[in-house]
Amino acid sequence: MARWEPGAGERLQQAALDLFAEQGYEQTTVNQIAHRAGLTTRTFFRYFADKREVLFAGEEALPPMATQAITEPPAALSPLQVIEQALRSFSGTIFQGRSISYVRKRRAVIAADPSLRERELRKLADLRDAIGEGFRLRGLDDVAALLAAETALTVFTVSVRRWLGEGDSAAREPGEVDPTELEAFAKDTLEQLRALQ
């Protein structure tokens, strides 16, 4: 087996996700994941620290991206307008190259396991802190920055749920993700949020 396999990371992620969904996260071993992907456990550990991190790989890049997305828009914009611009730049990159069925299956696997929900929660808390930091850099005080960060996460998570059709009887077809679709949901969700006033 070659030392470097093209697409090995993606193959391992898909294999892990399929096994977690089929037989449960706890019951799945790194050996099984590597075997399903046609790779060695040595290769697995070149890509991921452990079986949990297969589901969260690359996410350490998100908090700094979020801080930057919040600080970049022009100073004259209101916090909600900043959220709108930041979500547009985020929507274009966060699920890039992932099929809707991959994103959905990943969410179902996480929802089914307490330790994975914990990990997801920690990720969201890091993201909230990073967004809050961006708003503080824009000059908001601590409370306003925290509220803006919570609001950004609310709009984002509600938009993703709508985009995935969760809780929707008319399930969407699997297929490549269209980022402009998530962007449209984010825009509409933000409009509905404004209407709560």
Place this chain on the structure above:
Amino acid sequence: MARWEPGAGERLQQAALDLFAEQGYEQTTVNQIAHRAGLTTRTFFRYFADKREVLFAGEEALPPMATQAITEPPAALSPLQVIEQALRSFSGTIFQGRSISYVRKRRAVIAADPSLRERELRKLADLRDAIGEGFRLRGLDDVAALLAAETALTVFTVSVRRWLGEGDSAAREPGEVDPTELEAFAKDTLEQLRALQ
């Protein structure tokens, strides 16, 4: 020992909280809690299903209270105005009779243990669903109701954090909770949220 001890539930809760804070949640047994409270384990199990539920007793009453608090205000009010009224009625009852030091210690114990954070998360999800149900009963569609519920939880959690002085270098003195103080923070937090527009 008498079969019925006046204040036994509260004594068990305080003993459990103190032990969880001193030696850790995992390391504490029901025997130790009963002993610290000067009661038997039999008495413990008359009040609580297990040691985890000591921290969450009575919380099954919150979701129906939340639905009612959202449906009661006049039909003419906007969702944010409804949230303001609902938070006022909630603030007056939710921490009634608890000292600030009890509430703070409880939050620190929960933050330190993954299984307790999971439990707290489930409670918040139930509360969000109950608030959303209230808004649907007011005639909001699913997305607006979900956004209103997330917004209510954001305002509530941020207000509680401010009220407890969390992340505040000027720590507040322990003492009986003044519900009107939480109400004042809720009102101010909601005003700051409106200013994000």
